[in-house]
Amino acid sequence: MPQRWVDEHLAGCAACRGWAEAAAEVTRRARLVPAPAVPDVTAAVLGRLPAARARRSWVDAGLRVALLAVGAAQLAVSLPAFLGAGSGAAPVHLAHETGAWNLGLAACFLVVAARPRLAAGALPFLLSFTAVLAWVTLADLGAGHVHAARAGAHLLLVGGAVLVSALALRARTPGPGPLGAVREWTGRVTSRAGRDGVGTTVRRVPARTLPADPVAEQRAA
Numbered sequence: 001m002p003q004r005w006v007d008e009h010l011a012g013c014a015a016c017r018g019w020a021e022a023a024a025e026v027t028r029r030a031r032l033v034p035a036p037a038v039p040d041v042t043a044a045v046l047g048r049l050p051a052a053r054a055r056r057s058w059v060d061a062g063l064r065v066a067l068l069a070v071g072a073a074q075l076a077v078s079l080p081a082f083l084g085a086g087s088g089a090a091p092v093h094l095a096h097e098t099g100a101w102n103l104g105l106a107a108c109f110l111v112v113a114a115r116p117r118l119a120a121g122a123l124p125f126l127l128s129f130t131a132v133l134a135w136v137t138l139a140d141l142g143a144g145h146v147h148a149a150r151a152g153a154h155l156l157l158v159g160g161a162v163l164v165s166a167l168a169l170r171a172r173t174p175g176p177g178p179l180g181a182v183r184e185w186t187g188r189v190t191s192r193a194g195r196d197g198v199g200t201t202v203r204r205v206p207a208r209t210l211p212a213d214p215v216a217e218q219r220a221a
Helices: 003-012 014-031 042-048 052-083 089-114 116-143 148-152 155-172 214-220
Strands: 180-183 188-192 201-203
Touching (some): 003 014, 052 116, 052 155, 116 148
Antiparallel strands (some): 188 201
C-alpha cells in the first residue's frame, strides 16, 4: 500500500491516528526502558589475565640491555682500526675495512636494542655473516693462521647474533591471553583459541539507526 494513502487516511481518521500514536509511544517506551543491572566482573576478568606479561617484559628488557652492552663493546673494537696506522696502503685500507664492518655491526646491535621490532630485518645479513665468519675462523684456528685472542673477539658477534635472533622470535610470538582476537577486513571478528582450546567466531552486526520520528516508522510498517 502506498504511504501516501496511509497518510491521507490518518489525516482524516482520528481513531486510526490515535492508535498509530499510541503504538509509536509503546515502541518508544520499550526502546527507552532502563537497562537491567549487571554484575561488575572487572575484578574477575583482571584476575584471569596471565601474569606472564610482566615476566615477558622483564625478559625483553634484559635481552635489550645485553644487546646494548654487546653493541657498545663492538663499537669499542671498531675504533682502533680507524686510529691506528699500517705499514702500507693495503694494510691501512684492510684495517679501515675491518673497522667499517665492526662499526656496522655495532650500529646494528645498538639500533635493534633501541627498536626491537627491527630485529627480524637484520637477521638475513647478520646470521649469514656470523655463520661464514665462524666457519673460516675455526678453519684458521686449526691451521694456525690466527691467534686465539683474535678469534675470541668474534664471540661478540656470535653473542649479538643470538640476542638479535631471540628478540626477533619474541617479537613474532603473540602475547599470552585468554583469547587472541584478530580483526579482519571482511567485517568479522575471529578469535584464536586460547589455552583452553575454545575458539569463537563473532559476526559484527551494524547498529540500527533509530528514526527521529517514531510515528513515521509506525506508518511505514
